[in-house]
Amino acid sequence: MNDHPGEQAAQDPIKLISIRETALSLDEVFRAVGDEAAGGTALFVGTVRNHDGGADVDALGYSCHPSAEAEMRRIAEKVVAEYPVRALAAVHRVGDLSVGDLAVVVAVSCPHRGEAFEACRKLIDDLKHEVPIWKHQKFSDGTEEWVGAC
Template identity: 80%
Template sequence: MGAMSHPHHPGELAAPDPVRLLAVRDTPLSLDEVFAAVGDDAAGGTALFVGTVRDHDGGADVAGLGYSAHPSAEAELRRVAQKVVDDFPVRALAAVHRVGELAVGDLAVVVAVSCPHRAEAFAACRRLIDDLKSEVPIWKHQNFADGTEEWVGA
């Protein structure tokens, strides 16, 4: 079989439905689940971002926190994901955010994007997490070690 000449290799284009996994859930998140969801033979680069609960914020020790989501959160997550797919040659995309009570070290959010090349995978992943944080209605309620508390993003 001879090589066929195409103006674009199929792998350079977005997949037919690259949004593979979107969820807002109250159960622990899995890096393996998200990474497996964005597996694609035409992707040369996969970028994965993990947001964890840190032990401090603004100089105060964090004891734990809770995430709450508006009922529209998954629909807004889909809208954000679709914008990323529209703007980048995404082969596969996944995003999951935890709600409920979390401890320091727990995974709060995991997003991943596979693209033909690494530069666009990094850029698409950054856009996905930045837009998720700024546009999806999920709010953080932090409990500090000194007994004080604070709502973030509400």
């Protein structure tokens, strides 16, 4: 392994963790993970799609447990411990969203692209499975569905 400080994880790489009722910004998240020692930055954007399970989706709402942001930070800390993360950011929307709205944006910067891709994938997958955020989908046919831990 290279001894150059840029090849290591940053001292405090968790730059932004937030759950918001307002629209998310790709630019804000991308700026948060900017780091001169990072050769790779991976960004994932989750959007509200117009269908699920063969049914047309008109809109959805996200709600969360009060511990959700702390759980996001816990997961971010695990990713930082596993990869040489230079900078990490994750934001998730709650409230009512429309088709096409941004629901979640996560980004990770690392010394190399492979590490950035892997760390970003780990971050979004673990957020999706472990953070207590729930999705309430409203379908075109008038039916509704709750989806746990989105």
